[in-house]
Amino acid sequence: MTQSIEVVVTLPADVNMVDETGWVWTFLHEASEPDRVYPGALIVAGDPIEPFLARVVDIVDGPRDTKVVHLEVLGVPEAVVDEFRHARLLPS
Numbered sequence: 001m002t003q004s005i006e007v008v009v010t011l012p013a014d015v016n017m018v019d020e021t022g023w024v025w026t027f028l029h030e031a032s033e034p035d036r037v038y039p040g041a042l043i044v045a046g047d048p049i050e051p052f053l054a055r056v057v058d059i060v061d062g063p064r065d066t067k068v069v070h071l072e073v074l075g076v077p078e079a080v081v082d083e084f085r086h087a088r089l090l091p092s
Contacts, residue, residue, distance in 0.1 A: 006048065007044070007048040007051050008032070008044065009032065009044055009045060009046060009047060009048060009051055010031060010032055010033060010036050010037065010043040010044050010045065011026055011028075011030065011031045011032075011037055011043055011044075011045045011054075011069060011071075012026065012030045012031075012045070012046070012047060013025075013026040013045040013046055013052075013054070013069075013071060014026070014046075015046060015050075015052060015073060019070075021057075021070055023057050023070035023071060023072060024045075024054070024070070024071040024072075024073060025068050025069065025070050025071070026045070026068070026069050026071065027062065027066050027067065027068060027069070028059060028066070028067035028068070028069050029066060029067070031069075037056055037059070037069060038056060038059070039056050039057065039058050039059060040055065040056060041055070041056045042054070042055055042056075042074070043055075043056060043071075044077065045071055051076070051077055052073055052074070052075065052076055052077070053073075053074040053075055053076070053077055053080050054071040054072060054073055054074055055071065055072045055074055056069060056070070056071060057070040057071060057072050058070050
């Protein structure tokens with residue numbers, strides 16, 4: 001029997017939601033741990049079914065006193081881990 005791993009997403013986001021900046025955007029208040037979301041941070045965004053690795057570009061004022069987070073999509077976690085293993089930054 002295979003064991004499923006529960007993916008923890010720091011910030012829910014839809015990779016197709018791109019605004020006039022050209023970045024994926026989402027709301028900071030949706031973050032499970034908002035203190036982990038700051039400009040320059042690497043986070044797992046998306047949803048548990050289709051997560052992606054992202055860099056927080058900036059956090060700006062949004063409508064009705066919300067904060068909008070802009071994300072740069074870096075790739076899917078499996079590809080990043082594979083590259084780290086190739087570079088011998090992680091064990092095989």
